Amino acid sequence: MILIVGTALISAKSFLDPELLNTVLDMSNITVYLGIITIIYFILGYFAYALLYALTGSTVSKPEDIQSANGPVAILAVAGFYLSYFAMMNPTNELNVFASLCPISSPFCMPFRIMMGLASVKDVAISIAILIVSILVIAKVAIKIYSNAILNYGTKMSIKDMINIYKDKQN
Secondary structure (H helix, E strand, O other): OHHHHHHHHHHHHHHOOHHHHHHHOOOOOOOHHHHHHHHHHHHHHHHHHHHHHHHHHOOOOOHHHHHHHOHHHHHHHHHHHHHHHHHHHOOOOHHHHHHHHOOOOHHHHHHHHHHHOOOOHHHHHHHHHHHHHHHHHHHHHHHHHHHHHHHOOOOOOOHHHHHHHHHHHHO
16 A cells, blocks of 8 residues: 555656646645554554454354355445545534544544544544454454354354353353
8 A cells, every 4th residue: 555655646746747736635734643543543443344354254154154244244344434434524513523433434534534633632542442442342252252153063153142152151
């Protein structure tokens, strides 16, 4: 990704008229802070969705069933993206604040709010804390279900079976 963006920026600086480039691309809001926060949200968002995919992937017994098992997580990812997308259409709306705090959409929405100057350091810290807590909860559930699903041979686990396994492990 860095290579693609770097190549695009070098090509734009080399071959485009500087006045045209300044009217099309405003780089004044891109700072080191924004870059670091974007990388943090990328990593945390990747962990959250990877754990969700691992959770659903561990419930199937055949590789052919993985696509159908991961469907709900894909829908959740698309819903998170569109929640942040529509929130960005009106940056001052309360939906934007919700989207930047909700774990499924905060990796998409919060870097934009920071770039627009709408998020304080406190908002960013709260959003990252919510995302980390969500990752830990998903990891705890995924690890318990995955460890039992690995020992489950032959039959596909249902949601009811997963809930029962999780409840039994709590005791």
